[in-house]
Amino acid sequence: MVQSLVISFDVSVSQRLPFFDNTLDIVHSMHVLSNWIPDAMLEFTLYDIYRVLRPGGLFWLDRFFCLGSQLNQTYVPMLDRVGFRNLRWNAGMKLERGIDKNEWYFSALLEKPMT
Template sequence: TGTFAARMRERNVTVVTTTLDVDAPFSRFVASRGLVPLHLTLMQRLPFADGVLDIVHSMQLSGWVPSGVLEFALFDVYRVLRPGGVFWLDHFFCLGPQLNGTYVPILDRVGFRRLRWKASRKLDLGAERNEWYVSALLEKPMT
């Protein structure tokens, strides 16, 4: 709903926010806060030129995204980041076996360098299903 963008605006940083309008008009709510909403699907390229963004923040992306679609989206994030730019993957969740078997290899193929990596098991109902959260700061290399 644009909370990250609103907090950054308080610091004179402009953030373009994307939301999934699932059962609610989240994009309209973001716009009503005076923020810049962007309505995209994961199958669309980000509407930015190559190498122009300093940071991309993704919150609560999850293992329900097919691995091919996720890989496409991550390569597009890599494309729009400047060298040295940071991808903040925030609260990505997936099943335990998928973490190392599927998602870590995808991130490695894209080419990000890990600045910070935190994986922890979900403690709510997800603990019974062996669900995990990952939060990471990933950098696009300078070369």
């Protein structure tokens, strides 16, 4: 019998996640991680998510907001440095004001490699 437990909680991006290394199957972040977080703190947070995921675990980064220039220059390389494997990636221009300001949302399903 397979058992699963879903824990929903809020934690500040300035804190480490309160879990042991390699213990979670999935981490989902929606509308929290975005370009408002300084790059060094965001990268620290991504490494902490990587730390708590078990090998093969999934990180679902949902509706990450950024400027078009930041997407490929800052955030794609940052996710690659952390070590996630890209399973699915969707990006789209923010429709409310995005056309004039080159604002984008992206969502990604990322995996912590088995090795």
